[in-house]
Amino acid sequence: MMRNSHSLFGGCWPLTLECEEPGERLGEYHFEKAAMKPVTMICPNGHLGFAPLKVESFHLGVAANPDYVAADSGSDDVGPVPLATDTSASPKNWQEHDLEEMLLAARKLGVPMIIGSAGDTGTNSRVDMYVEMIRAIAKRHGLAPFKLGYFYSEVDKDLIRKKIQSGDAIEGLDGRDPLDETELDASDHIVAMAGADPFLHLLEGGADVIIGGRSSDSAIFASAAIHNGYPKDKAYMLGKLLECASFCAEPYGGKETVMGTISPDGIDITAMHPDQRCTVASVAGHAMYERANPFHEYVAGGLLDMTNCHYEQRNEKTTRVTGPKFIPAKQMRVKLEGAGKVGERFVGIAGIRDPHTIAHVDQVMDWAKAEVLRKFGETGYELHYSVYGRDGILGAMEPKRDTPAHELCIVVQGVAPTSELAEELALTGTRQLFYARLPNVKGTAGGVSFPFDEVMRASPACRWTINHTMAVADGLELFPTHMIDIGA
Secondary structure, rough: OOOOOOEEEEEEEEOOOOEEEOOEEEEOEOHHHHHHHEEEEEEOOOOOOOOOOOOOOOHHHHHHHOOOOEEEEEEEOOOOOHHHHHHOOOHHHHHHHHHHHHHHHHHOOOOOEEEEEEEEEEOOOHHHHHHHHHHHHHHOOOOOOEEEEEEOEOOHHHHHHHHHHHHOOOEOOOOOOOHHHHHHHHHEEEOOOOOOOOHHHHHHHHOOOOEEOEEOOHHHHHHHHHHHOOHHHHHHHHHHOOOOHHOOOOOOOOOEEEEEEEEEEEEEEEOOOOOOOOOOHHHHHOOOOOOOOOOOEOOOOOOOOOOOOEEEEOOEEEEEEEEEEEEEEOOOOOEEEEEEEEEEEEEEEEEEEEHHHOOOOOHHHHHHHHHHHHHHOOOOOEEEEEEEEOOOHHHHOOOOOOOOOOOOEEEEEEEEEOOHHHHHHHHHHHHHHOOOOOOOOOOOOOEEEEEOOOEEEEEOOOOEEEEEEEEEEOOOOOEEEEEEEEEO
């Protein structure tokens, strides 16, 4: 029996079609009820390119002869700037490093390589960038011909506008109101978050390498398991545990490779680094990662319920997980992420060691703000102060806010429509900290120091504009797929 589905992945809304059990049709995909063989895949990096993968453990993973090599390359943890400006947060050479290691290994093994959320954001330009990287790497190493599949995830504003105007609400997440045209127009780039469908479509088409636009993290891995006939409860559990690579192992080691094996008996997660282990504690801990409810993971098409999961230590390096349950959702929707530029930004830094100035740091900032107000007026800019050593991270939520450190660092951000105005704004907001007059201070020298006199140009100031879901007809509607031959 076919169902529509409503999906949410870790606060993100990918999509897919639902199928009651293997053997039914899922769009173009047909799963046989024959006995399923174990399927293994390795993940070398929880955010490809954000920091280079560790080669030694990756090569150990390759030596284990996995059936797939896969990684997620994106995150909205990097903030709205990369999406709004259509850039990457990760250096290009780091991204190419990881792609090269993975491509050479996958082609040597003769197994598919799958990448989702290309270039941090999964915009069309990032997908194109990865496709060209793959082409260049293949040419540089003289690789034999292979099929490269890719799909896009950017959504045109006119399509969304028509939905809004027709009364088809673009529903808000995390307490947001339904999307209106004002916020739509404030968005510079919008991506939809794909579920398993475009990956499955390309796998069915014989793709040897897949480069995906913005994608649900777990769908990247789950698609391969579903392609091999496994049900969604096990497939998405596998994806959840593999998505961040060695974050599910102990002791902590960033960018080390882990291997997942899905079989009729459960999901086995194994650390590849010689000094790491996937333990009951580390795997269960990662299963609770990034969600308010530690047992519920909203994934493509519904809810992965881990309430009754059982974790078993199979050997020193491997933990097995059984018992996940997949609960299909009622309506098919896809998450939209949008971001827009607010203005140009310059940043200044000031340090405070004087105890009296630290005790009156709010008055010092008030003095500087008053001087900015006098010079620039009340509107047309933004001025932000962050006090590290007191409450720079948690702000008003900081429980030790009344007991600051003996040294403070004040980061000043000036945001304005032009670079010239932003620079002058940041200079004023920073240097006026030095001139602040405090009660009971008779000297004329300021209580603030500067590591350098100038302010620094930073990335543009941007904000999230869209965190909403939109109804779609099917799992491929917003994700056009393409297939090309490389090296032919």
